[in-house]
Amino acid sequence: MTKVSFVVTVFNKAEYLPLVIRSLDAQIGDFEREYVFVDDGSTDRSVEVIKECTKDAGFAVKVVSQVNQGASVAHDAGVEAATGDWIKFCDGDDLLAPDATRNLLAACTRHNTEHAWGDLEYFQFGGDKDPLDRPATDLPEEFQSIDDGLSFFIRNCPANSTSMLIGRAFYLRAGGCSKALVSPDQMLFLRLFRTGAGVHLKGAVGLLPDAAPGRLSSQKGRSRYESVLALYTLMTEAPGISKRHQAEAYRRATARAYRFDRRNHGKAVSGHLWRYLESKVMVPAKPETRVYAALGAFTEDGSTERPENWKPAAIRKMS
Numbered sequence: 001m002t003k004v005s006f007v008v009t010v011f012n013k014a015e016y017l018p019l020v021i022r023s024l025d026a027q028i029g030d031f032e033r034e035y036v037f038v039d040d041g042s043t044d045r046s047v048e049v050i051k052e053c054t055k056d057a058g059f060a061v062k063v064v065s066q067v068n069q070g071a072s073v074a075h076d077a078g079v080e081a082a083t084g085d086w087i088k089f090c091d092g093d094d095l096l097a098p099d100a101t102r103n104l105l106a107a108c109t110r111h112n113t114e115h116a117w118g119d120l121e122y123f124q125f126g127g128d129k130d131p132l133d134r135p136a137t138d139l140p141e142e143f144q145s146i147d148d149g150l151s152f153f154i155r156n157c158p159a160n161s162t163s164m165l166i167g168r169a170f171y172l173r174a175g176g177c178s179k180a181l182v183s184p185d186q187m188l189f190l191r192l193f194r195t196g197a198g199v200h201l202k203g204a205v206g207l208l209p210d211a212a213p214g215r216l217s218s219q220k221g222r223s224r225y226e227s228v229l230a231l232y233t234l235m236t237e238a239p240g241i242s243k244r245h246q247a248e249a250y251r252r253a254t255a256r257a258y259r260f261d262r263r264n265h266g267k268a269v270s271g272h273l274w275r276y277l278e279s280k281v282m283v284p285a286k287p288e289t290r291v292y293a294a295l296g297a298f299t300e301d302g303s304t305e306r307p308e309n310w311k312p313a314a315i316r317k318m319s
Contacts, residue, residue, distance in 0.1 A: 003032040004101055005084030005168070009074040011040040013092035014049045016125070016209070019132070021053040023095040023207075028136055029102030031086075034060040038078040041068030041313075046092070070312030072177035072184040075161060079171055087168050089161040093209050095123065096162070099136040100205035104165035107201045114170035115198040117163040117189075118205030125209040137203060149193030150241065154231065154248045157186035162206035164188075170196065178233055182312045183223070187230040194234070194241060222310050224260050225298040228253045228291065229306075235288040243283075250287035254279045257294035265297075272297050 006024050010017070024035060035057065037050050047063060054061045064081050066074070071091075079087055088101050100118065107116040123131035161184055174195040177184040192198060231249040234241060241249075258276035261267050275290050284290060295304040308316060 001030070001032050002086065002105065003034070003084040004086045004088050004105075004165075005034050005036055005078075005082030006088050006090060006101075007036045007038065007075065007078035007082060008090045008092055009038050009040060009071055009078060010042060010046050010050070010092035011068065011071075011074075012042045012044045012046060014042075014045040016093040017046060017049045018053055019125075020090065020092060020095060021050070023098075023132055024090065026098045026132055027096060027101045028098055029105065031101070031105065032059070032084075034062070034082070034084055036062045036064065036078045036082050038064045038066065038074040038081075040066060040070065040074045067313075069314035070179070070182055072181055072187075072312060073179050073314045075184045075188070076176045076179075079168060079176060082168060085168060087164075087166045087171055089164050089166075090206075091160065091162050093125075094160075094162040095131055095207040097134065097205050097207060098132065101165065103137075103201055103203065104205060107199050108165065108167075111197075111199040113197050113199050114167035115192050115196075116165050116201055117159050117198065118201040118203055120159060120163055120206045120208055121204040122210040123207045125211065131207050149198050150190065150245055151248055153186060153189040153193060154234075154245065154252055157189060157227065159189070160185045160206070160208075161188060162208070166192065178230075179312065179314045180233060181226055181230060182310070183226050186227055187233060190230060190234045194239070220264070221260075221298045221300070224256060225295055225306065225310065228256060228294050228298070232288060232291045232295070235291060246287050247283045250283060250291055251279045253291040253294045257297035261297040 008020065035054060039047050050063055062081055064077050066077060090096055104116045104118060108114065174191045178187045181187050231253050235246055235249055254275045258272040261270055261272045275293065292304060296302045299307065
């Protein structure tokens with residue numbers, strides 16, 4: 001029987017975890033399961049809550065504890081500890097829709113691929129309505145096979161790791177997450193699609209709290225910096241990508257930098273404008289240098305270097 005490892009990354013999520021674990025328990029489908037929780041140096045009762053909520057589980061439950069190193073390192077640690085054929089990620093404050101795993105597995109089988117993702121919706125944490133009180137849906141007939149997922153995720157990243165199902169061997173072959181980044185999401189999608197085709201399941205598989213504190217997406221400059229740094233990393237790490245994808249990443253980064261600089265720093269004329277205009281007519285011999293320069297649009301002082309508090313804990317500990 002197919003085995004799914006549910007990998008949950010946790011940093012101070014004690015109040016969310018009972019509901020998160022209930023969403024794991026509610027997963028329907030014909031598969032064996034294990035839970036792998038990676039506690040990334042929590043200082044609250046997260047580990048105690050995990051143990052209390054899983055004490056009656058009739059399958060393997062693992063808790064991997066590490067000093068705080070960031071979500072990307074935590075994802076890799078969870079996959080390393082997992083023994084399942086498939087990895088189903090879930091952030092420590094996100095929920096899985098009851099049919100998420102079953103439908104994502106079916107999508108991979110139908111399209112003969114090793115990774116799939118679905119859509120995300122929001123729920124009100126602590127509201128009157130139970131977010132898990134939703135009927136399981138039949139497997140949709142409509143899927144979106146992404147012929148060029150690398151181009152798709154260079155342009156934007158409309159999902160996070162909670163929306164993913166990935167074959168464990170494929171994850172390792174793709175290189176997993178980058179410890180240079182706080183968020184695992186866009187870089188992981190880019191590495192997956194650099195390695196092989198995936199499929200998009202049209203339907204909600206993950207539920208995100210509408211007001212969870214500390215999410216990177218709520219920090220505009222830092223999140224935009226991360227997205228462009230992901231593109232720079234893609235362009236400069238091995239294995240390489242095609243010239244076409246290099247050009248797409250270059251154009252995306254320069255456009256994002258110019259628009260952010262204009263809207264948030266009030267600079268109508270700047271080096272980011274000239275790089276943006278240049279990208280409309282040509283691709284330089286080394287486009288990655290322009291992408292690196294674009295990073296300066298997102299910091300307060302215009303530096304391409306990240307502020308220390310923007311760096312993932314794993315990097316801060318090395319500096």
